[in-house]
Amino acid sequence: MTAGDGVTPVGREPAGPTGVPVQASGAPEPPAPPRPGAERAVLRLARPYLGRLLGAGLLAAATEFAGLALMATATWLLMSAAGRPPLDRLTVAIVAVRALAVGRGVFRYTERLAGHDAVLRMITDVRARVFATLAVRRDGADRRTGDALSRLVSDVEAAQDLLLRVLVPGAAAALVSVLAVGGAALISPPAAGVLAVGLLLAGVALPALATRLTRRAADEVAPLRGALAVDAVDLTHGAADLAAFGATDAALAAARGRAGRLARLERRLAATGFAVDAAGVLVGGLTAAAVVVVALRADVRGVLVGVLAVGTLAAVEVALALVAAARQRTQLRAGLARVADLLTEPAAPAPATAAPPASGGHDVRFEGVTVRYRAGAAPALAGFDLDLPAGRRVAVVGPSGAGKSTVAGVLTGAVVPTEGRVTVGGTPVSDHPADDLPRLVGGLLAEAYVFHATVRENLLLGRPDAGAAELADATRAAGLLDWVHDQPDGWDTVVGEQGGQLSGGQRQRLALARALLAAPPVLVLDEPTEGLDPAAADAVLASALAATPAGHSVLLISHRLSGLAGLDEVVVLEDGGVAQRGRHDELVARPGWYREQWLRQEAAERGYLSLAP
C-alpha cells in the first residue's frame, strides 16, 4: 500500500537532488556541487525586508567604523597626553573617545535588533514555504522524516546565517575598509596605498583562499547532517525491527561511520579556519609595519605614525570579517541549495484555473487514467475508467500490486496521473483548491497516521466540531466504542506515539472512526479492515457502510472480497488494468480472478482448507 504515500509519477518529478545517497559501505557519495542561484532563490524572499536589512548593514558599518575611529582617537589621545599639552587641546579627543565608545555599543545593539528582526521575519516565510513544499512533496526520497527535519531546521538556519553572518557583516567590512583607506590618505597617501594592499590581502585574497580550501569539505557537511538525522530517526523508530533481524550493530556501525566522517570534515574545516585566521593576524602585523615604514619615509612624524599603526591593525581586523563571511558562505552553500531546491519547486500543485467551488456536486469520474511511477516501469494504472456518481458505492479489488491504492491516491490528489484525468463535481482534482478537496474527498487512506494524543483528539481531527453523540456513533460503527468505555480514561486515553499503545486492529478502528466522523461526500476507504480477524472485518465493514450517509459515495479498496455483496459495483484490477467489473453476485457466477479468489477466501476463512490433504 504505497500509492497514497504521495509520489510524483514520471515527468512530474520535483527538481534537484535531495539528501545523501548512501552507498552499501555506509559512506556517503560525494555530493553534487550545489547548483548556482541557490543564494538568489533564498534572497528573493528577503526582498520585503530589504529596507530593514539595509538599515542593519549601515548600523553594522557604523559599529565597525566607531570601533576603528575609537582606536585611532584613543591612540592619538594617549600619545598626545604623554607630551603634557594644555588640557583644552585634548578636550575634543576625550569627548570623542567617550562618544565613540558609547556610540559603538548603541550601534551594535540596534544593528543586532534590526538585523534579527528582518531575518527572523524572512526565516518565518522560508520555513513556511519549505514546510508547505515538504508537506505535499511527492517523491519518495523526501518522505524521510530525518532529512525533512534537517531541512526545516538546520538548512533553513543557513538562510539566516547567509544574511546575518555573511552579507551584513561582509558589506559593513567592505564599506569600512574603504573609509579607512580614505582616512589614512588624509595623513599620508603612500601609507594609505600600503593599507589598501593589506586590506585587499585580508579582505579579498584570504577570503578567496579560505573558500578554495574549504569548499569541497563544506559541501559534504549539510547532506551528511541530513543523513545523520535520517539515521537517528531510522535507528529510533526501527530499533525493534533492527534488533529482531540482528541488524542493530551493522546499522549503528553505518551511522557511526557517517558521524565519524562528519566529525573529520568539521575538524578539517576548523583547522583550515584557524590557519587562515593566523594568516590574517600575520597580514595585519606586516601591513601595520609596512604602513609605519612608508609613513616615516613620507615624513609623517610623531603621534600620527602611532595613529596610522593602530588604525591599520584595527582596519585589517575589520577586513578580516570578510574571511569569516567567506568561510561561513562556503559552509552554507549545500544547506542553501537544499532549501532552494524546495523553494524553487511549486509549493503545491497549483490550480490551473480558479476552480468552481463544490457547487458542481460530488460526482467522480476517472477518464483514461494512467499512472507511471518510474520511466520504463510498467504503469501502476493503465487507462483506468470509473464512474462514481453521487451516492454510488464501488469496491476496487485485485491482487497485491494491481494498482488499487493508486486509484485512491489519484482521487485524493496524492498521486498525479501521467495521462487522463479525474474529476470531482466536473472539475479536475488538480484544479480544486488544496483546501477544498479534502472537504469533498477523504477518508481512511493507506497507513493512516494515529497521533500521540487522546482518542478524542485523534477523532476530532476528522471533524473538530463533532459532538459527543457523533463521536460515539462513529466509534461504534468502527467497533471501538466498547474498548473506549472499558478504558479508565475513556475518551481521554492517550494512544501513544503512532498509536503505539493500541493493537494493530484498534489503531485501524480508530482511523476508520475518524474517517466516518469526517464523512466527506466521497468517502475513500483503503483497506479499512486491515488487521482485523475475518469475523470482525465483516462486522466493521458492514457497520461502516451502514453509517455512511445516503447520497455520499464510497470508494472501497480491499483485498478481502467478503462484505461486497451490497455494493453497486466491484472493479477487479490486474496489473493496473480493469480485468472484470460488475456486482458481487455477477462476478462470483463468472469464471475469473474474482470467483477464484472468493472461493479460496471463503474456504480458508471457514477452515475448509485445513481439511484438505
Ligand SMILES: Nc1ncnc2c1ncn2[C@@H]1O[C@H](COP(=O)(O)OP(=O)(O)OP(=O)(O)O)[C@@H](O)[C@H]1O
Ligand atoms: N510511491 C511509489 N513509487 C513507485 N512505485 C510505486 C509507488 N506506489 C506504488 N507503486 C507501484 O505501483 C504498483 C501498484 O501499487 P499499489 O500500491 O497501487 O497496489 P495495490 O493494489 O494497492 O497493492 P497492495 O494490495 O499490495 O496494497 C505496484 O507495482 C507498486 O510497486
